[in-house]
Amino acid sequence: MIYLDSAATSFYRPPEVAEAVVRAMESMGNSGRGVHGASLRTARTIYRARCLLAELFHGDGPEQTAFTANSTESLNLAVKGLLSPGDRAVTTVLEHNSVLRPLYEMEQRGVKLEIIGCGQEGVLDYQAMEQAIVPGVRAVFCTHASNVTGNPVDIRRIGRQCRKQGVLFCVDASQTAGRFAIDMERDCIDVLCFTGHKSLLGPQGTGGICVRRGIAVRPLVTGGTGIRTFDRQQPREMPEALEAGTLNGHGIAGLEAGLRYILEQGPEQLLKRERKLADLFLEETADIPGIRFYGDLRDPNRAPVVSLNLGERDSAEISGRLWAEYEISTRSGGHCAPLMHEALGTREQGTVRFSFSHYNTEQEIREAAGALREIGET
Numbered sequence: 189m190i191y192l193d194s195a196a197t198s199f200y201r202p203p204e205v206a207e208a209v210v211r212a213m214e215s216m217g218n219s220g221r222g223v224h225g226a227s228l229r230t231a232r233t234i235y236r237a238r239c240l241l242a243e244l245f246h247g248d249g250p251e252q253t254a255f256t257a258n259s260t261e262s263l264n265l266a267v268k269g270l271l272s273p274g275d276r277a278v279t280t281v282l283e284h285n286s287v288l289r290p291l292y293e294m295e296q297r298g299v300k301l302e303i304i305g306c307g308q309e310g311v312l313d314y315q316a317m318e319q320a321i322v323p324g325v326r327a328v329f330c331t332h333a334s335n336v337t338g339n340p341v342d343i344r345r346i347g348r349q350c351r352k353q354g355v356l357f358c359v360d361a362s363q364t365a366g367r368f369a370i371d372m373e374r375d376c377i378d379v380l381c382f383t384g385h386k387s388l389l390g391p392q393g394t395g396g397i398c399v400r401r402g403i404a405v406r407p408l409v410t411g412g413t414g415i416r417t418f419d420r421q422q423p424r425e426m427p428e429a430l431e432a433g434t435l436n437g438h439g440i441a442g443l444e445a446g447l448r449y450i451l452e453q454g455p456e457q458l459l460k461r462e463r464k465l466a467d468l469f470l471e472e473t474a475d476i477p478g479i480r481f482y483g484d485l486r487d488p489n490r491a492p493v494v495s496l497n498l499g500e501r502d503s504a505e506i507s508g509r510l511w512a513e514y515e516i517s518t519r520s521g522g523h524c525a526p527l528m529h530e531a532l533g534t535r536e537q538g539t540v541r542f543s544f545s546h547y548n549t550e551q552e553i554r555e556a557a558g559a560l561r562e563i564g565e566t
Contacts (some may be wrong), residue, residue, distance in 0.1 A: 190552045193517045194386070195335055195363060195493050195543030201389045204445040209391060212441035218434055220414030230437040237440050238427070240447040241396065244455075245380055246371040248401040254430035255396045255440060259362040260286040261408075262381035262397040265430060266358045267291055267329060269405035270379070273298030275326035278355075280304045280312055281527035282334045282341065287360055288527065291329065306531050309484040310337040314345065321349045327356035327378075332364040336528045336539065337483025338466075338493030340368070347376030356403065362386060363491050366450050367459040378403050387458075389450065390443030393436050399426060407432065461546040462492035465553050469494055469542060472557030476564045482532050482539055495539040498564045503538035506563060510540075514559040518542055 191199040212233065217226030219234050238250035247253060256262045267290035271277055277299055279291055295301045304317045321328060328350055333340045343359055350357040358379040361370060366387040372380055377400070384394030399405055410422040411432035423429055450458065473479060478499035483490065498506055507520035521538040522529050529535050542556065 194545040200547035202449040205442045208445035209442040212438040237444040254427040258395040259383035285524040331360045333491040338491035351376040384443040389446030391439040394439040465544040466492040492544040
């Protein structure tokens with residue numbers, strides 16, 4: 189199998205990740221629920237993971253990161269925990285449904301929502317965004333890179349405008365955490381949402397939300413935290429404010445291993461390798477008859493994602509044949525990003541998305557390009 193669907197989830201991971209999960213399952217107890225060895229081992233593992241995330245994202249400290257099951261849960265926390273009826277919010281057409289659907293839900297509850305558009309290549313309209321960021325807006329919710337086109341968003345530019353106008357800035361880093369440079373302080377990010385199973389190389393079932401100190405996010409779920417047992421209300425202190433119930437200690441142990449690998453290798457080096465593979469794929473497929481690419485391919489800062497179509501053929505047909513005839517894994521359809529596909533004119537056709545890992549080889553890329561060429565000729 190040639191796996192080219194890393195934007196959906198990492199398939200290739202350093203062996204330390206699985207080893208850490210197995211060790212955790214054999215030795216861990218429940219974090220914060222006891223003073224015995226098994227419980228303390230879990231608490232220390234989780235704390236180390238928080239520290240690594242604070243280092244990677246330049247957050248306000250380990251205690252400001254709460255763990256979740258994935259970025260969808262994190263984004264629901266951010267949207268529903270920051271907005272109230274009567275508030276104004278801004279987002280973009282680049283967003284995943286994990287941002288859009290919670291915002292639509294809040295819109296039904298009385299939140300006024302403004303959605304910023306993009307150009308023909310899917311590049312965000314920054315002028316419209318800056319015009320929308322004005323005093324009175326509660327928060328801006330924005331992806332760091334499109335999961336369809338790989339187009340990056342200049343979060344520093346948006347973040348500084350938000351900070352200047354007193355608007356909260358929430359970033360969805362699902363496609364960039366662990367690869368792109370993210371500095372919550374420099375980029376003026378108030379809330380950062382991430383998943384652990386993509387470019388952070390952790391197990392599925394891991395994710396988190398990093399909150400700038402002084403920002404209060406209402407919890408979605410309340411319950412046991414291991415502290416303040418006799419209080420009727422959820423603790424207000426982070427991270428317990430957003431962590432009711434038992435954490436996924438086994439998964440977080442694997443995430444810690446993935447984080448250590450990334451920091452040792454250097455996120456920028458991993459991204460450089462993945463972009464090189466994406467560029468090679470573009471070179472090898474550019475002259476296939478009828479091929480059409482989406483996104484701003486001239487942007488050297490794009491994520492290692494290539495979305496394409498072959499003429500008017502349905503994207504599901506192409507992706508299905510790549511798997512059935514060549515055992516090449518890709519993603520077709522709408523990618524849970526409806527407004528992006530409407531902007532690109534691919535609502536009905538969808539696109540075939542190839543997304544790359546630094547574990548992929550140049551030989552695999554050439555084989556995938558060759559397979560696509562053969563399909564294009566038949």
